[in-house]
Amino acid sequence: MSFQDIVVYLDAGANTVGRVRTAADLATRYRARLLGVDISTKAAREGDSNDAALAIQQRFETSLQGMNVNFTYRKASADARTPEELFSHSADLLVATQTNPADSHLSNSAVPEAVLLGSGVPMLVLPAGWTGEKSIGNNIVVAWNISREATRAVHDALPLLRTAQCVYLFVFAPNYSDDNEDVQDMKAHLERHGVKVILAGWRDRGETDMTSALFANLDREDADLIVCGAYSHSPFSEAVFGGVTKILLSNISMPVFMSH
Known part of the structure; x- marks a missing residue:
């Protein structure tokens, strides 16, 4: 692919x-x-x-x-x-x-x-003001929540993920653990595609929202690209990702790869 x-x-x-x-x-x-x-x-x-x-x-x-x-x-x-x-x-x-x-x-x-x-x-x-002078896709953060949109984005982005130096799998959930079966399954799936994966989960304790946690991860991992699902009017996606699609389409300062 x-x-x-x-x-x-x-x-x-x-x-x-x-x-x-x-x-x-x-x-x-x-x-x-x-x-x-x-x-x-x-x-x-x-x-x-x-x-x-x-x-x-x-x-x-x-x-x-x-x-x-x-x-x-x-x-x-x-x-x-x-x-x-x-x-x-x-x-x-x-x-x-x-x-x-x-x-x-x-x-x-x-x-x-x-x-x-x-x-x-x-x-x-x-992002507005992007000059194109920087290469993208060296350090990628994948925002993963097991939804259809996120799954679609991961598979659509495989050409970029395979050639990245590192891919950080970001999960935001109340019960997050590196040992969770669904997290390990996605990590193993990507690795079978030749992707170098590091888990970068965030346990949601109600102290911050998903978007703030994602942005904090971007700074920590020196990312140059976000991969995520694009959500429209699904109550499930609004509850999980809290309007992140609108934010990423208008307020982020780095490239975003999105699928719907």
Whole structure:
């Protein structure tokens, strides 16, 4: 299993350069085809952003010249709303950026959240201001809670997990123990896939919430990527992960690999 087709979303905003740089790095690493999808809005072709919107294809193609990457450019309709209209279905990975209030009017509002929740394809969500100069996937924290979404994320992320220097399996539960059967089962499963796993569980004693515990772990483990499930309106997931999807899509300062 590997990434064969990667979609990177393009717009006239300041985050596109770093986003393309990271997507190209992944496409090179996994010898994948890179599809750049222009998701500019009608507003992007007005006023000061017009020149940047008109130059999106040229800048995308120029940035990839000389790299050993098979790439293609597509332009989505300004009225596109469905994952299909945004070219997400024929892909193994989507690359987007958190919504940035400063230039959110320049790109389709369905990206990232609606496409992530509706496409069935995992998404790498980069933080606003990401330059793409840092490599990702050396030290990965997997947020694991035995849910369908978390299970999907772990398996979708296997190409990254296999090549990581270390993968920290983070579990937040009142009865957490390294010896718990379900924890050991997942650790052994990942190790059979060639993943180097360290258990990084947190026993929930009611003193903190899951998100705070996860962020504390990120600092402790010097992580550069989070892998987790993307949760929508399930009462179970809201009780377990407490709105962490919204937080990770808007407030985290490192890349997040999410599946729904």
